[in-house]
Amino acid sequence: MADQIASIVQNVANGSKTARQYVLERIERARSSESYNALLSLTEERALERADMIDTKIVDGEAAGRLAGVPFVVKDNFLAYGAPTTAASKLLENFDAPLQATAVERLEAEGAICIGKANLDAFAHGGSTENSAYGVTKNAHDQTRVAGGSSGGSAVVTALDVVSFALGTDTGGSIRQPAAFNGVYGIKPTYGAVSRYGVVAMASSTDTIGCFASSPRDVETVMQVMAGRDERDMTTIDAVYSNKPRPVKKIGVIKQTMTDDVAPSIRAAVEAQCDAWRQAGCQVDMVDLPMLEYSLAMYYIIVPAEISSNLARYDGIRYGRRAEQAATLAELYGRTRDQGFVTENKRRIMIGSYVLSSGFFDAYYSQAQRARTMLIREFEALFAEYDMLISPTTPTTAFAIGENTDDPVKMYLSDIMTVPASLAGIPALNVPIGHDDAGLPIGLQLIGRYGDDMTLLSQARGMMEATR
């Protein structure tokens, strides 16, 4: 699929198609795709109002923005107007946001139009969108298979071309993995590139805001609008999307991600791509990242710890669904949280509370943070030599719905490829590189050094052009 955003903006600007027509068309596509259960709500009324406002600006000859008239979808953990922000939980089923996420505000300021909110694993906990309180989202290529997660809905609406781009959050692979499962581009930016303000927090130290699109150029356009410092998020950094891409001469393939545990079709696709790079004059080597082996262990200590803390505010006292007929305060808390959270939320809150407990903190949390520093050092050492690292995005293509739900550890293991870049805070991009024998998409993960997001997009563009 070619770049879509530029053509929509152009059509709206020259009047060949109005923003209203685009919104109506995309809402119609969303309705005809209901069987995928990718969207939790449509924000039709507000979207049409905004479309009319943009059309009026165009007619009046006013500047309407770099994304004027482009419909998009947000994952339902972004605070956004027009429909409740549920985080796919019962707890927030009626929560109407009094303000919008910085990312959404910046897109709207450039004329983009949010038409709906996408399904996710409740509070973004999961890798299949099976943990949503509102039902499973189905894979865009095979409805018996998972969409991936946690940003499953956003990936599916992009793959189905309901919208040209959709927002997601990526804490340990929640954009890259569903992008791989559905055959679209999906970026996890450098940590801090896009403000987290107004996005329901999962794990503050690895949460990132990114997007899905059908081309690297479209990803770049969206990220350039969203990225940059925001005084409301102290962890944001200067806009890395205005950096110049680095020339890529040496590419490292992370050895630990090309083992026999990885599906042969995926390994073959990655190797084919490596050959293509070699033919184009790049040096491609297998490289060693020993700490990768411990990444899941660190991730499933640090992330649940932060989750247990970030989810402490959901007590039913000030907002959200509150349990009825509680006789005591403890009962009120207990029942509200029992009814409002799904099993996976509770599992992570319990793990997190455990590792932060007095007497265990040093053995788990502090130790995991030390190991994380070692992982970062290993990445730095590799990047001293290589311009870019690669791995498969996932060890398998999309698995069947229900296949992993009884085995959380097996589910966690499927995050092994994506978690290291999250812990290191470095950018990573899923690039679709073909399909397996069942016709399911295969994803390649490009990993860049800190702040090198543009290098990854530039490489992806080169790959796209080479296959054309």
Place this chain on the structure above:
Amino acid sequence: MSNVYDQYEMTIGIECHVQLATQTKLFSPADNDSRDAEPNSKTHPIDFGLPGMLPMLNREAIRLAARAGKALNADIAHESRFDRKHYFYPDLPKGYQTTQMYQPIILAGHVDAPLDGGSTVKVRIHHAHLEEDAGKLTHHGEYSLIDLNRAGTPLIEIVSEPDMHSPAEARAYATELYRLMTYAGVTHGDLYHGNMRFDVNLSVAKKDAGELGTRCEVKNLNSFRSVEKAAEYEFMRQVDAIEAGETIVQETRGWSDDTGKTTTQRSKEDAQDYRYMPDPDIPPVVLSDEDINELQIGLPKLPHEYRSELRELGVDTSVVNTVLAQQLYAELVSHVQEREAAAAKRVANWIASKLDVRDEDDVRSVADVNDLLELSAMVDASELSSNAASELFNDLMAGAAEPRRLAEQKNLLQVSDESAIAAIVDAVLADPASSKAIEDIRSGNEKAIGYLVGQVMKQSEGQANPGMAQTLIRERL
């Protein structure tokens, strides 16, 4: 037999929460002054703990902490961090309090607190850290109401070492801390509204025991007097308990001003696991020496600096302490002292003898320095009696100006015109009623002159300069 209490020594450490005088809250742009405001009217979605909200650290709180550190003779950390302290309670919107558990901004320091007798107690500061306040719950039988106006208000918690050994020392430390924090402009110091709250940790042990006893913490004291009284009570309670064969259990106790007693709130066994965790939403606060200097620039004069100035004047310790009870008084005396030491001493004494003001009183204005210099000069020139001068001093401190015009209006100027007084003296001496006194004086009874001077004052309606009247009477006899 000696008093049983004499066999024991108490050891006291104090934790003090100081509310910072920032415009906005520690992590949100909401107004930090919620006194008498509608419940929940001074809140931002950040204070409300809405989903997706992140802390925005208030740089002014960092500045005030740096200044507090200087007042505490403490170093400021080059790198400090924030941590989350978790517990569930309806006044805690995020389910955790953001505080500094591992790397506080203010490092070790000390406070020299003056005691009434003129000596001082040196109290070491372990550290002081920044943290946010919680909201307020009010209970109404069947239901409770939450007011989050105070949630997110910046505090520094100053943790002392256990260096105090009497209620008087505890009170002196609390008072000096209050002066340091208010003088440095760190807090408004409104004790009524809880701007400074003291937690007193006290243990007792036999004097030769060689180790400390088990401590109890009396929480949330909001006056110097209650710090002192609670320490007195707690000391006796613990000694009584030990003498009765009981064991002291580590616990948190509350204090009632009404009953003058402490009561159990919760014991150590109920202590919660706060699951402390570094706050990943707030980058470390990194300050270079230059940054720190800049933050501390223009720190107002502190109590001990005024104290040494006042000592140069040679006034009593009690006068020093009264003057220091209000920063405006200390400043005033200092400004007068820059111009004329004798006048400053007079002003200090007037303040101590004529104004009944405590530390916690809210004094907003004082007399003009030039007016006080003039008032003092009028006393030097014998134009005012000491009573008249005091009266005018009170007027000036209450907002009046121009002492000379004021004295004229109030008819307080002494007549020092020799011929005018001489005429009155002559008339008094000629009065037959004076003859006995005159004879007494001539026969050597000096004291009788007082009667004659009194008559002169009476005739002059109090305006004659009594010294001059006396001289003139002597000349004539």
